[in-house]
Amino acid sequence: MSQPDPTPLSAAAEGAAHRAEAAPRWTERLHGFGPVIGLVLLCIAGALLNSDFATPENAMNVLTRTAFIGIIAVGMCFVIISGGIDLSVGSMAALIAGSVIMFINWAGPASGSPMLAVVLGAALAVLLGAVFGLAHGLLITKGRIEPFIVTLGTLGIFRAYLTYFADGGALTLDNEFADLYAPVYYGSLLGIPVPVWVFAAVAVLGGVILNRTAYGRYVQAIGSNEQVARYAAVDVDRVKILTYALLGVCVGIATLLYVPRLGSASPTTGLLWELEAIAAVIVGGTALKGGAGSISGTVVGAILLSVISNILNLTSIISVYLNAAVQGFVIIVVAFLQRGRR
Secondary structure: OOOOOOHHHHHHHHHHHHHHHHHHHHHHHHHHHHHHHHHHHHHHHHHHHOOOOOOHHHHHHHHHHHHHHHHHHHHHHHHHHOOOOOOOHHHHHHHHHHHHHHHHHHHHHHHOOHHHHHHHHHHHHHHHHHHHHHHHHHHHHOOOOOHHHHHHHHHHHHHHHHHHHOOOOOEEOOHHHHHHHOHHHHOEEOOEEHHHHHHHHHHHHHHHHHHHOHHHHHHHHHHHOHHHHHHOOOOHHHHHHHHHHHHHHHHHHHHHHHHHHHOEEOOOOOOOHHHHHHHHHHHOOOOOOOOOOOHHHHHHHHHHHHHHHHHHHHOOOOOHHHHHHHHHHHHHHHHHHOOOOO
C-alpha cells in the first residue's frame, strides 16, 4: 500500500526553517551596518550645520584626534570580546606619558644623544604598556580577581603616581627634545598625518589577529563561553594574560604618539579615555557580554564619536563640555539595545 507523499509538508517545513534562519541573519547584517549608517548620517548633518566640517583639513583633524582613542579601542575590543574590561587605560596613558618625559629629560644629557633618548623613550612607552597590561592579566587570572576591581584599583594607582612624580603640577619635555619628537605627531606622509597611518596599521594588524589566527578564535571562544573553552583545551589564563598585555601595548603606542602633541603630562592627561575607548568598542557593535565583535566596527565607532565631538566644537547645538555626557548616553543606549544579544 502506498504512503502519502510527504514532499509538500517537508517543503513547507524547510521553507519555514529557512525563513526563520534568514531573519536573524538579516538582523545581524543590519546591526553590523548600523555604525556605518550612523557615521554617514552624522557626516551629512555636520556638513549641513557648518560648511567647515566637510573640508579635507577638518577630516584630517578628526582622524588625527581619533588615532589615540582608536588605537586603544583596538586593544579594548580584544578585552571586551574575551568577556573582560579595563577601566584604567586613561590613567595608564598618563603615567606612561609622565614616565617617558622624565626618562627622555634624563637620558638626553646622560647619553649625549638627544635623538637616542627620544627613540628609547618611545620604546619605553610600549614596554611600560606591556608590563602594566601583563600585571592586569596576572592579577585577573592567577589572583582570581574580577577585571572591574583590578582595573578600578589601578586607575587610581596610576594617576596617583603621576601626580606624585609631577608634584601636583605637570611634567614637561625639554624644548630640545620636544623639537625632535614633534614630527611623530605633527609630521605627515603623503599628506596624511603620522598618527593616522599608525592607527590604520594597528587596526589592520588587529583585524588580522582577531579573524585570522588561533589566538583570535580563542579570544572569541572565551568570551562566548569560558567553561566550554576550557573543556576544549584552550589555555584560558594564557589567552587572557596576552589579551591584557596587548591592550597595554596599544595604550603605549597611543601614548608615544600623544606625548609630542603637548610635550607635557599632568594629572588630567588621559582623563576619561577609558570612557571613550569603551564607547568606541560598544558603538562599533561589540557585544558587552563578550564573544562577538569586530575591529572594523570599533574603528567606525571611534571615528563616529570623534565626529560627534567635532560637530559639537563647530556648532552651538549643545555645550562642548557635555561631550562626555553624550558618550555616556551612547553607551547606555547601545547597552539597552544589546540586552537580547549573546
